[in-house]
Amino acid sequence: MRSFDVPTLPVDLTAAIERAGYYPALVGDVVAAALAGEQVRSHLVHLETTFDHDVIRRHVTVLVLTPSRLVIAHADDHADEAAGASVTDGVGGAGASTDAELDSAAAGGQEVATATTESIPLSAVRGVMLTHVVSDPQNYVPGSLGRELTLTLGWGAVSRVDLLPATCGDPGCDADHGYDGTISSDDIALRVSATADGDVALQQAIGFAHALSASLGQ
Template identity: 60%
Template structure:
């Protein structure tokens, strides 16, 4: 009789990833277990944990997103909660595992408040990390032109399709400088892994 492998526990995750999930303070045991389950027995090479707080008219809601990069996959875990009809709170944590061969792009937008005083190497105080793998696309359409500013002819429409599966905004003022550095480090690891032959 063949023995089955024991299920991964969050004790198998890197200590820095577990610490980041615990610092987020959002159901850390649940989030860590879901990340470990999605990662399986693969080694996490890089990770990023992003917490976001949103305000509704009558409630404050928190969300946490965990990105974990292995040698062949990108794992994304998102957790949030809602009030149950009978009282209490229901938490929902979902995971998605994307093969690195499917990742189409890694885009990082840097925001510099005072560009004239930019310090080389700082890369701004706010970044938006966008990852695309083809599940969701954004279509931007506008009137086409011929380049002649005096031309009034109808040239139809022109547009672009941009992959925009997940976008995370990280600000030094709201999230701390360490969070911005962590997002940049993860983006570098993702960029280095995208489009490369997979490790065997």
């Protein structure tokens, strides 16, 4: 198999990817290839687990801030249905499939990982939004910022439109005034919970959001 010269990632970013434990060699290589040796100012690695019927699947998202770009890498896996079909097609004929291959096909096909990277110029990032979820707010401890947050980043690739019926302010008016609405960027949203992900992960998410916000408009 052909190999490529991939730049080395900073030690702390490599360690974070390895702690996530989701194909760390693959994720590290695609992130390094996207960075192309550019300096890393801040990073955030987020692992998410989802349930697909009776299958547990994991996804990892890596956000990296450089002096000029926001680099986003996302990796997940799925069953290769085409590979499963080709295995079953060979049953009983020349080059018949092995029992192990048939078992894999019956389970939904060979596992395939997909890793995608995107580079966004910092000048194109339109917003960094942090939504803090605070339980028992009447007893909120100053400086704690809650135990859960959602980090939402927007750069215009995906927009959300919220529409509400427009009014003129007259409670007795029943005329049609059309709609009022807002358009907001909602390209990526990561939910981080101290309970599920740990206090360190929560602090890292806040730190990355602060670093990215400070870099906008420079």
